[in-house]
Amino acid sequence: MSDRYDRQERIPNWKQTALNDSYIAIVGSGPLAQSLGAVLAGLGIGNLRIYDNEILKKHSAQDFLCFEAKEGEKKAEAVKGLISKINPQINVDMINWKFLRHYFAEAVIGKPNAIVDCTNDPFQELILFCYGQAHNIPVINGASKKYDCLLSVKLPDKNFAVPEDFYLDSVTLEKVTRLIPESYLSIDYYNREQDGLTSLVCSGLIADEVRKIVMPLNEDEKPLQGSLNYSLLSQDRFSLNSLPTKEAGKMEYSKNKVVYVIGAGSIGNIVGLGLAVEGIKELVIFDDDTAEEVNLNRQILLYEGVGQPKATTLAKKLRQINPNINVEAVVGKFTPKTDYGKKPDLVMACTDSFKSRKIVNDYAKKYGIPIISGGTDFDSGQVISYAPGRSTCLNCQIGIDKAAEQEAQVEGCATAPEPSVIVSNWIIGSLMVAEASTVLNKDNPTINGRTVYDSKENRRLRVVKLEKNCQCHEEGKK
Numbered sequence: 001m002s003d004r005y006d007r008q009e010r011i012p013n014w015k016q017t018a019l020n021d022s023y024i025a026i027v028g029s030g031p032l033a034q035s036l037g038a039v040l041a042g043l044g045i046g047n048l049r050i051y052d053n054e055i056l057k058k059h060s061a062q063d064f065l066c067f068e069a070k071e072g073e074k075k076a077e078a079v080k081g082l083i084s085k086i087n088p089q090i091n092v093d094m095i096n097w098k099f100l101r102h103y104f105a106e107a108v109i110g111k112p113n114a115i116v117d118c119t120n121d122p123f124q125e126l127i128l129f130c131y132g133q134a135h136n137i138p139v140i141n142g143a144s145k146k147y148d149c150l151l152s153v154k155l156p157d158k159n160f161a162v163p164e165d166f167y168l169d170s171v172t173l174e175k176v177t178r179l180i181p182e183s184y185l186s187i188d189y190y191n192r193e194q195d196g197l198t199s200l201v202c203s204g205l206i207a208d209e210v211r212k213i214v215m216p217l218n219e220d221e222k223p224l225q226g227s228l229n230y231s232l233l234s235q236d237r238f239s240l241n242s243l244p245t246k247e248a249g250k251m252e253y254s255k256n257k258v259v260y261v262i263g264a265g266s267i268g269n270i271v272g273l274g275l276a277v278e279g280i281k282e283l284v285i286f287d288d289d290t291a292e293e294v295n296l297n298r299q300i301l302l303y304e305g306v307g308q309p310k311a312t313t314l315a316k317k318l319r320q321i322n323p324n325i326n327v328e329a330v331v332g333k334f335t336p337k338t339d340y341g342k343k344p345d346l347v348m349a350c351t352d353s354f355k356s357r358k359i360v361n362d363y364a365k366k367y368g369i370p371i372i373s374g375g376t377d378f379d380s381g382q383v384i385s386y387a388p389g390r391s392t393c394l395n396c397q398i399g400i401d402k403a404a405e406q407e408a409q410v411e412g413c414a415t416a417p418e419p420s421v422i423v424s425n426w427i428i429g430s431l432m433v434a435e436a437s438t439v440l441n442k443d444n445p446t447i448n449g450r451t452v453y454d455s456k457e458n459r460r461l462r463v464v465k466l467e468k469n470c471q472c473h474e475e476g477k478k
Helices: 018-020 031-043 077-087 105-109 122-134 173-179 195-215 267-276 308-322 355-366 395-398 399-410 422-440 472-476
Strands: 023-028 047-051 089-097 114-117 137-144 148-154 226-231 239-241 258-262 282-286 325-329 346-349 371-377 381-384 450-454 459-465
Touching: 018 239, 023 031, 023 282, 031 047, 031 077, 031 137, 031 195, 031 422, 047 105, 077 472, 089 122, 105 122, 105 195, 114 122, 114 195, 114 258, 122 148, 122 399, 137 195, 148 195, 148 422, 173 381, 195 226, 195 267, 195 422, 267 282, 267 308, 267 422, 267 450, 282 308, 308 450, 346 355, 346 422, 355 371, 355 395, 355 399, 371 422, 381 395, 395 399, 395 450, 422 450
Parallel strands: 023 047, 023 114, 047 089, 114 137, 258 282, 258 346, 282 325, 346 371
Antiparallel strands: 137 148, 148 226, 226 239, 371 381, 381 450, 450 459
């Protein structure tokens, strides 16, 4: 019997059989569709079908599931192949099809549990929206571009009637916006290139909505009603049913940086992937653990590394995804005395240990190096960015010193493994990488506080801001 889903099956009311028996249609094969396919494979959606006819024109880290494909190959075919390797226990298929008209939609797509549009194309969104309404199928629309992403959920509405002129060939963008709510559509994303990083953020959020449609954990758990917007250019980051107010015009920063990734587990996998997609020039991954089958539902880049050190397996896969960066593995723990030879520009704390996060926090205070820390539960998580002198450290925000002390008191005691699932780790890991631009360039505004994800909250994500920065970095230098 496989242990692949053991950690998520420990979640109360979890029904893996419902996920195994489900069918999700993914429309598109770009960065967003690839990211979503990877998350849903980790989750164990039993049947995935990818619809698109796009050709791989050139290799790019943005298309991270196409690194084994040849130029000129169908991207959907390449994505299908990689997803099948990530999780051989699910069925993955692809259809060489683009929904330019409503014709034959029923014969092509059938009746999935949900349809997810990942195309940035409002014309296809219209066709799929109306198809979902006519056939009682939930439809999720996702879109991404540099700095921004959009997620909209439209459940079947018995009062909605598909307009007669929908069946005409002459569908214009103006007509599209009259037929369905503009907040649902990706009008601002039309003809915009998808961004790999915001696609990672969006795909994690979409995956949680898919899971709620297929397998709600209780009667009160409902999919999102309306749209959720994310913008790295806004200090609020997120908003429901409207665009966030953008205070910054851009978040540019040099990619010629050295970043330490502490931990190659659930969060470390997605952080490493995000940094590789962003093109950060040098990564050093620290982890002393070995990959097991039970890790594979969350640590999807270790699919060929069971029995091998996590750090070396992850580093190898990131080099394949982006050959233009340097990725080194350290099979061991990060300690205050660690000297890799190059001072990091940023440290990403991706472990579930308070002790290790305290070590990283102390390191940041002593050397003035920014850190980004992420932690998760199975349905929630948070990101804290600490840029010494510009924001507040982990201890002042969440009492990391006391938490580490309490953790040390129970070390060695037998405890049951914690429930864990890919979705929360994917969301938090991708948001950590997104925040890297705010700390690697001192001219970019940094959030002084925490980004909080809670699947139980209607708005899903929020920012908890602090009014003043701490001065602990001054004490750390002494």
